[in-house]
Amino acid sequence: MPANRQIALLDHYRQSARDLPWRYPPGHDGPRDPYRVWLSEIMLQQTSVATVTTRFARFLERWPTVEALAAAPLDDLLAEWAGLGYYARARNLHACAQAVVAMGGFPDSEAALRQLPGIGDYSAAAIAAIAFGRPATVIDTNVERVIARLHALDRPVRSDRKRIRALADDLYSGAPAGEMAQALMDLGATICRPANPACHLCPLSTDCAAYASGDPASFPPRPPKKVRPERFGTAWWIRRDDRLFLVRRPARGMLGGMAALPGPEWQDGAPPACKAVSVRHVFTHFALTLRIEERDDPSGLEGWWHPLDRLDEAGLPTLYARAAERMLA
DNA sequence: AAAACGGGGTA
């Protein structure tokens, strides 16, 4: 009997929906642009609403349509994406735009969307539901957490996906999927937060097993944390007059396809003690200490000279932007 | 099933 939960959730959403640049407000009845929905969903993959909010409008202004994006050089797209991380998203975004244009427009089914590059289970369901009004069970980490708490699931999410899926199917059943999805994501972001959930504001608290337990924040249980390995490397600062020598990283792997300072591959292990200028950068699965070494000869390297006063336009990912910042300080 | 894949925000 999900009807009561659905009504409580949708009522609350209609009163308190966040006003987000890519969002159609609850009750919106006009046409929807699947390009905007798709772009926002890709940007929001593992990236917070606050971060995306500052980038979404600029991106959309530069490429207002999927046709415009498909026609853009990949390097321009990567430079625009710089600082957002997970750069495979930008490469997939470009490939997806070209596929969509070749198909004559976005497909409107979850299954067809799922076949496109960069669109996995979550995004296919979200786009089908939000852009096309299709029924779909949209499950992101917010939905997983809300469901784990509603039912006081005491296994880590990773090992309880089947049960969460079944409970989510039931929760969405018969309701407008796009509104349900956004209602659940707002709830997860503002009330049913990972830490310090605001249960006194929650429209579902009287129906929540984790709330009844007295310790809602303990659901779902977190898997044990793992140690973060160390790596180190060197970047070459090759400056000639007012220009800096930059290279493009290999298309695959870390920072794939991005502009960068040249240098050898990074090595495993703790950095050797050294007084040279270095920057430390923590990635998801390792921490890097990058030593910066001045050179005056780029021979043997494939790259280009970039004006130092326009380095902000070079599209450097944060690691190299910080290294340059340090050298210019 | 697990690892790779970034970066910014927050307590």
Added chain:
DNA sequence: TACCCAGTTTT
């Protein structure tokens, strides 16, 4: 610090 975020792809 450590954790978290509208996940996807590869191994």
